[in-house]
Amino acid sequence: MTDRAEATTLDDAIRRARDHTPFLAHLLDREPELVAGLEAALLDPVTAARVDASMPTAKALRLERRRLALLVALGDLSGRYDLTRVTRLLTDFADHAVDRAIRTAILERTPDAEPRGFAAIALGKQGSRELNYSSDIDPILIFDPATLPIRPREEPGEAAVRIGRRVVELLQTRDADGYVLRVDLRLRPSPEVTPIVLPVEAAISYYESQALPWERAAFIRARAASGDLSLGHEFLRAIRPFVWRRALDFGTIREIRDISRRIRDHHAQGQQFGPGYDLKRGRGGIREVEFFAQIHQLIHGGRDPELRAPATRDALGALSAAGWIAGDEAEVLGAAYGLLRTIEHRLQMVDDRQTHSLPADPEALANVAALHGLADAGALIALLQPQVERVGRIYDGLADDGGERLSGDTDTLEAKLSAAGFHDPANALRLIEGWRGGNYPALRTTAAREALEALLPGLVAAFGEAPDPAHAVARFDAMLARLPSAINFFRLLEAQPALARLLGSILCHAPALADQLGRRAELLDGLIDATALKPVAEVPELAADMEARERGGDYQWQLDHVRRLVNEKRFALGTQIIAGTSDPLVVSAGYARVAEAAIRVLAGAAIDEFQTAHGVVPDSELVILALGRLGGEALTHASDLDLIYLFTGDYMAESDGAKPLGAVTYYNRLSQRVTAALSVPTASGPLYDVDTRLRPSGAQGPLSVSLEAFRRYQQEDAWTWEHMALTRARPVFGSAQARSAVDAVIAEVLGGHRPQRDVIADAAGMRAEMAVHKPAKGPLDAKLLDGGLVDLEFAVHALQLTHHRGLDTRLRRAIDALVGEGLLPASMGEAHDFLSRLLVTLRLVAPDSQPPAPATRPLVARAVGVTDWDAVVAELDRVRQDVGACWSAIRTHEKG
Structure with missing residues (x-):
């Protein structure tokens, strides 16, 4: 029970039902036996609502619906049932009713056939098991031509449509016993031209290739509910990649936000809170809580299956647990959703009418308040108002686009760039004007340039904060030149300002990562994942993720799937160094696990x-x-x-x-x-x-x-x-x-079972030959310079072979063991760490082993653990001398 006066007895619930809702009063009069055994009936309402199974389907379902409606209402009003129990009972009945209608419709036409090949996919609140007290249902009906029972010489498509019509007739035809369910089939693809029942393969093809953005959101709550459940499950499995995409489509997110705005505009008369307020569509109402959850699910659910919860409050909890929304936001939205849905049910109980608006008439509003156990209309308004206002504020923050655009005036824009931190604003201005002119293939369409315009203010701000804005904007320009398409990339950056700032750092410092982005901009998607800037998982968990098969084990799909994940992980690992969130040694181990x-x-x-x-x-x-x-x-x-x-x-x-x-x-x-x-x-x-x-x-x-x-x-x-x-x-x-x-x-x-050779002499000869044929690339080549990692590795391996000690595949642990045996100086451990950190970092920021740009040098110093660039150079020189002396001593003194 949610925020209302406690109802401690069933008598009080029955009194309020009689006094304030004509629909329930009528049911109380028609079901005296049910009322007489109410205590027991509420313990098992499904069984209590059942009627004689021999009754005709339509009549049986109408009576069951009537009896269940009464029990659910009294369980709700008395506080015996919470909102979850209420909506689950209503949804389970809807599933059962549709299933029985499908079986009846098939068996009426083909009495000896197994009723299969026909399924109802529940969408909306039925799909999420959150059905309203007087809601209609929004199924998509599908059939399998190969298994649907048909009459002789009948086309499967014609048979399916006739079955579908009969299902609707059984459910929504009204008589003296009422009706079962109102059925709305308009959520199927192109309802104005398609039959009411779709062949399953045609439906899959539609959702894979033609579906509209809002349909992705609708399928967050899709569920195989009735009929041939195996057919329904197979359909949903086939279209899962359409709903849950790893490559994020922020055009879809924008479309959902636009739907919300259009709803606000269309129902303007119900936006202002007070009498007449629309609980479902109003600002701060039920729909905005649902959209808030669904937008975040679409953004993150493609990568995290734990976020794919259909029920709104479950989704909010999962998003909060994963850190995508604040815990207090989830709590506020969940509490508001529970209250708004409960009051919505009160409205619908009055006359069994699918309404969502508070009555504008004062007497009618007071009646709803009294049904809820409140003193008057004012108490109801006071109860709802703070919740509605909190939801509205939270959703406004999500939906706010800012509307800012960069000026098209040259002087104004150049001044803006200068103020943002660009030391050469004229060059940045030239590049931006080129983008606006569509000088690259990815910018030729109007939609692409519109997406760019929406992004530019945030991008300029992000690049202006970068250590070298000119370098960042130049590399971004080089990226755009190579991208075949950029709309979704732009929308991603627009929606994620922090990601735009991180992109600025990547473009400033890491040519290796910038080159990857230029070939595959979707790599940036992976950085939205909550774990992207943390150490990667262990090998078994990584392998399990890579083994996920969505296409029935297709080998080529598996190759592509692994490449996508590996490249995302490697890109994210490199970004950890640029962002300064991980030690390069940890990143290096992560590369190996991947x-x-x-x-x-x-x-x-x-x-x-x-x-x-x-x-x-x-x-x-x-x-x-x-x-x-x-x-x-x-x-x-x-x-x-x-x-x-x-x-x-x-x-x-x-x-x-x-x-x-x-x-x-x-x-x-x-x-x-x-x-x-x-x-x-x-x-x-x-x-x-x-x-x-x-x-x-x-x-x-x-x-x-x-x-x-x-x-x-x-x-x-x-x-x-x-x-x-x-x-x-x-x-x-x-x-x-x-x-x-x-x-x-x-x-x-x-351990020694090998030919006896002069290991030290052989190693020294090999190292000398390597120095001739594979010299250092540049002055910062931590691997191949004299006294670099290769010399340290030769020293370690020569000692391992000659002394049979420190036989660990991990170089640092082998060094520690040899130090412990007195075979290596203690300084070699720190030398290994410095050289390894430098190597891993420079592979990203200076692959040619030349000194990086001045703006990048502090990043290198931070990564290797020294104060500044001069300290990097000095430490490299010191370590090289130390390693060189160690290797020289081994060559001089060790015996093979």
Whole structure:
């Protein structure tokens, strides 16, 4: 019960029903037996409302509806039922009534057939199980031509329409017993030209390709409610991507806001709060609470299934829990919704009329107040007014577009740019005028330029706050030049001012990320996710997200899906460094987890696809071994993947598929398929470069070898550099048993079961050769400069092989272990951290290893943990000397 005087007895509820609602008074007179057993009936109203099952369907449903209406009203008025129970009982009856009407309509025409192939999709409040006391229902009726029972020589489409008409007739024809439900079929696609029942495939095609923006919002609350539920569920599953889009469509959000404004304008007479106020459509009313929730659901629900709650108050709670709306907003809106819906029910109880407006007549308004248990009309107005005003204020904030536009006058605009922080406003003015002139393909349409105009004020403000506005606007211009379409991108930035500011930072500092955005502007969508600027999840959770299949397991869709997610995650990880929200070392580990999850999912998908033709090799499986930075769980934005493909079992075996292959051929072809899955660009972009040259015998050897051949090669023939690479080898795909077998082989080799060579001399020779053939790119190349990460890695790996200590694939942990053994100076841990942070950061902001722009240098200093740019340069010089001295000492003093 919501904000009203307590009703402690059923007698009081019955008295108010008799005194203030002619409809309920009439029902009380017609159902004396039900009233006599009211206490028991309210405990199980569904059973109490049932009538003789042998009655004709229409009559039975009318009587059940009448009896349930009385019980629900008295349960509500007495406080026995809360709003959720009331609306659930009303909705469950509607589902039942429609279902029985469908079965009856089919069996009347085809008595011996199974009633299937015909379903009702509930929309609106029936879909969300929030049906009004006297509401109509808004279903979409669909049928399956292949399974719908039909008469001989009858077309399925004609049969479906006849069934649909009969369903409507059974439900809404009125007689002395009343009616069952009012049915409104106008929410179906193009109702002025389409039949009242749609073939399911045609309906799916419509929603995938032609549906209007408001229809997305309508389907937030869609539910397979009656008839052939499997058909209904399959239809909703097929159109789920239409409703819940990962790539956000802010045009849809704008359309919903426009609908709200048009409702306010159309129902202007009911906007002013007081007598005559429209509880549903008025400013601060029920519809605005619903739209507030739905707008946020459409924005964020494509990425977070937890937000897809159909019921309004459930949606508000989910949005609040996820942090998308403030907790106090959710509380205010939820409380207001409960009160407004309750009073709406009071209005409808009076005459069983679908009304939403407070009576303008003072006597009628006082009657509604008394029905609710209040003293007079003034008390009702006083109860509602604060709730309505709070809702109105909250929704006004959401719907406010500001309406600001940048001036078209050259002098005025140049002054605006200068005031915003642009040191060269004339150049920015030239670029903006070019955009307004439609000089790029993405800006040729009127709609695109209108979207740009709406964005420009916020964009200028955001770029003006950037450390280097000129750089930001120039890179944005370069982005626009490459984008095929930009409308949704503009609307996204307009709707998310904080994202526009972050974009300014990205464009200022990170050419690698700016280049990605220029190819795929939708990458920015991912930054709206609440977790985008936090460390990424662990590998199993990432893999589960990547494995989500919306298209029945289609292999090409899976490739695209993984590429979309991986590129979003990598972009977000890079942005964390630009935004200063994460340590580059944490980001580096995140890059590795994303890559490992992608390998897990895409290798599995490639195997499934390959097995359809070639079957499986008995007692054998593929194992993927990661080396290099992936093996060490520390990638950069630009890292490739160093992989070795192995297989367990007998290399002489043969697969059992329709096209059998010998094990060696089988796994070599499968490995090619996995490499392609990881590296070949698709419509969703590229993924990773895969390097398999570390496999036995290098580029000349087979792509995949048996585990036994790998063991034998490593223990008998491999060179020192291959054993050094093995120190960071880690299985990333395969069963636990297979991974353990590979780990055991690696442990044997690193433990000393390998050819005896002068490791130190070999390592020194390799490093010298590398310096000649792969010199440092620039003065900040933290990897290849003398005393850089490569020298530190050589020092660590040489000690690991010679002392069999510190055998951890993660370089920092290996360093700590070697320091603990007295084999490395303690300063090498800090050296590793500084060089790694610098490498990961510079891969984003200065991929050429040259000093970045002055505006970017403070970002680099912050990322590596020093005060300013001079300190970066000084620390790099100091660390390089320290690492160089360490590596030199190892070369001089260690024995192989």
